[in-house]
Amino acid sequence: MNQPPIRMTYREACRQAIRDALLRDPRCFIMGEDVGLYGGCYAVTKGLLEEFGADRVRDTPLAESVIAGAGVGAAMAGLRPIVELMTCNFSLLALDQIMNNAATIPHMSGGQFAVPLVIRMATGGGRQLAAQHSHSLEGWYAHIPGLRVLAPGTVQDARFMLAAALDDPNPVLIFEHVVLYNAEGELDPVVTAVDIHSAxxxxxxxxxxxxxxxxxxxxxxxxxxxxxxxxxxxxxxxxxxxxxxxxxxxxxxxxxxxxxxxxxxxxxxxxxxxxxxxxxxxxxxxxxxxxxxxxxxxxxxxxxxxxxxxxxxxxxxxxxxxxxxxxxxx
CATH class of the missing domain: 3.40.50.920 (Rossmann fold)
Structure with missing residues (x-):
């Protein structure tokens, strides 16, 4: 018997993807500004602190360079960190850690060190958040060798891209558009994975x-x-x-x-x-x-x-x- 499509918001798809990652791999944890007690700046991580505890869902200071740098170190040490940066505008404060460390360490170490880091960030305008919270900078990061850059535009991609990104031995950046968080879409129950290679x-x-x-x-x-x-x-x-x-x-x-x-x-x-x-x-x-x-x-x-x-x-x-x-x- 065919199962009917599952309807959910883009926000809920992102949340379920993170929850699945935490359940699947004990090495995985999420860190970022307000991801714990507040439930995430866009309510994506709501409820995860209560379920997984403060070791797996970590609130951080408002310091993007520290957050990204800690993520790079954790990934090199064998963990599977998911770093959340509030907006892509603020990711520029972590550009040194993303570009000069995450993207280059595998190359500069001759392949001795992998950096299996996933960085999620909100991007785009349309929510009246003004200039410091509304730009689309994913094209900047798509310029950098050593990074994989993803932009899920559907609920299905938001639901399943994270798992594939965490399986990648190299750093992956996921850009989630702020307008899409409230958007609804359907999940095909038959689909349990998507690739992060093809259009x-x-x-x-x-x-x-x-x-x-x-x-x-x-x-x-x-x-x-x-x-x-x-x-x-x-x-x-x-x-x-x-x-x-x-x-x-x-x-x-x-x-x-x-x-x-x-x-x-x-x-x-x-x-x-x-x-x-x-x-x-x-x-x-x-x-x-x-x-x-x-x-x-x-x-x-x-x-x-x-x-x-x-x-x-x-x-x-x-x-x-x-x-x-x-x-x-x-």
């Missing part, structure tokens, strides 16, 4: 490819639905893994549709979208029937005012307009 086709289409990730995924799917009502079939690719990029899936789709829109909540200059566009231009230039289009955040600090924040971030009408311009140029 996913979330909607098939023939006329153009829309490449995106995170909270831009539901926007891209909504845009594709609107375009379909006009007879334009857009294929939506959820990048999911931002480093290393799954160019095989990207190239296969763009080769077939011959047009591409990239939606990236990061700033356009020096962005992940720029990297993808460059790879398409280098390897698929003669397969393209139209210029590559990029929909990115406006190049300003993310505003606090709701109407300005909305204007600063990629929205469904922006994606629809770009797609129309490629398929039906004026």
């Amino acid at each position: 996913r086709v979330r909607r098939e289409g023939r006329d153009l490819t829309i490449l995106t990730y995170g909270n831009s995924l539901p926007k891209a799917l909504a845009a594709a639905e609107e375009l379909a009502s006009e007879g334009i079939q857009g294929e939506v690719i959820d990048l999911r893994v931002l480093r290393p990029l799954d160019t095989k899936t990207i190239f296969a789709s763009v080769t077939r549709t011959r047009r591409c829109v990239i939606v990236d909540e990061g700033w356009k200059s020096g962005s992940l979208s720029a990297e993808i566009a460059a790879r398409l231009a280098e390897d698929l230039f003669f397969e393209l029937d139209a210029p590559i289009r990029r929909i990115c955040a406006r190049e300003v600090p993310v505003p606090y005012a709701a109407h300005l924040e909305e204007a600063a971030l990629p929205q469904v009408p922006d994606i629809v307009a770009a797609a129309r311009g490629l398929v039906r140029p004026r």
Whole structure:
């Protein structure tokens, strides 16, 4: 008998993933600001302190460099730490530990030391949290060799990516978009794991490819639905893994549709979208029937005012307009 889909929020999926990790491996623990008594800044770890105790669910000082540095040391000593940093903006205070230690120690030690560390952090705008809490910096980290960078955009990925990340012997960064925590989705009871290597086709289409990730995924799917009502079939690719990029899936789709829109909540200059566009231009230039289009955040600090924040971030009408311009140029 087929089991019905399980419906839950993205937040609950993240919480269940952490709980499963703590149950599965006694070496695993979570540490971060307010993850214990407060239940997490986004309520992701609510109830875990009571279930697992203070040794496994550790509140830390407001010191990102200390949190990440302790995580690196714990991973090198054989534990499986999950480090939570409140926002990706604040992760810059731990950039030395992430870039100069976690990402480089396996290489600089000639493979003698592994750093099986997972760092979770919230990313993105749309919640009126102003400039110091609202940026999308995952593209910065996708620039760094030695890191694997994940951006779960669905409840299913939020539920199962963590386990795969903890099994990776190298450091993995997971970017959870703040707007998605309240979003609901369905889990297929048959699915018990997802890979952290490949992109996913979330909607098939023939006329153009829309490449995106995170909270831009539901926007891209909504845009594709609107375009379909006009007879334009857009294929939506959820990048999911931002480093290393799954160019095989990207190239296969763009080769077939011959047009591409990239939606990236990061700033356009020096962005992940720029990297993808460059790879398409280098390897698929003669397969393209139209210029590559990029929909990115406006190049300003993310505003606090709701109407300005909305204007600063990629929205469904922006994606629809770009797609129309490629398929039906004026």
